[in-house]
Amino acid sequence: MQPTRRKFFQLGAGGVAATVLGFDVRKAYAQAQELKIARTTETRSLCPYCAVACGVIIHTLGDKAKNVTPQVVHVEGDPDHPTNRGTLCPKGSSLYQDILNDRRVVKPQVRRPGSDHWEDISWDRAIEEVARHIKKTRDETFVEKDAQGRTVNRLESIGFIGGCTDTNEFNYLAVKSMRSLGVCYLENQARV
Numbered sequence: 284m285q286p287t288r289r290k291f292f293q294l295g296a297g298g299v300a301a302t303v304l305g306f307d308v309r310k311a312y313a314q315a316q317e318l319k320i321a322r323t324t325e326t327r328s329l330c331p332y333c334a335v336a337c338g339v340i341i342h343t344l345g346d347k348a349k350n351v352t353p354q355v356v357h358v359e360g361d362p363d364h365p366t367n368r369g370t371l372c373p374k375g376s377s378l379y380q381d382i383l384n385d386r387r388v389v390k391p392q393v394r395r396p397g398s399d400h401w402e403d404i405s406w407d408r409a410i411e412e413v414a415r416h417i418k419k420t421r422d423e424t425f426v427e428k429d430a431q432g433r434t435v436n437r438l439e440s441i442g443f444i445g446g447c448t449d450t451n452e453f454n455y456l457a458v459k460s461m462r463s464l465g466v467c468y469l470e471n472q473a474r475v
């Protein structure tokens with residue numbers, strides 16, 4: 284076969300090259316993809332970037348032995364997820380780079396009043412400090428009655444916002460907890 288220049292660009296370089304050389308590289312590409320995830324563990328999760336909350340499958344390599352550090356090798360859309368049915372937008376498709384990233388924050392951090400930097404703290408300390416701040420703020424600002432003397436029992440000085448990876452169960456507990464404190468301003472980005 285002697286393709287014309289126009290035909291070459293119409294068919295695409297890969298397709299023509301495969302035809303000219305007499306073999307179809309598509310099968311080789313499919314095989315390579317299969318090998319990449321052949322021995323991985325699949326974990327279903329949600330893309331954390333936006334309110335669509337697309338389902339993803341995270342492929343992790345490692346035989347779960349104690350001396351083996353699991354390694355994420357691939358992230359793809361979940362074909363069984365009702366929201367996206369396997370598709371991902373460019374942001375979701377780059378999740379692999381989000382997981383394997385030296386700049387990813389994996390510990391709680393706090394920036395103290397007047398400080399110009401964030402410091403790492405333990406989870407126990409973070410929970411203790413958040414609880415202390417909530418208690419202090421609530422004690423100081425809780426509104427029992429409005430200007431007309433009507434009972435309102437509300438806390439306007441604390442807001443709560445959730446993320447798209449929060450489950451329905453988590454959100455149920457969050458709303459119950461916040462309402463019990465009197466919090467009026469609570470929101471979640473997800474519309475699922």
Ligand code: SF4
Pocket residue numbers: 330331332333334335336337367370371372373374375376
């Ligand atoms: S894949 Fe794209 S559309 Fe889906 S949740 Fe992530 S950012 Fe949103």
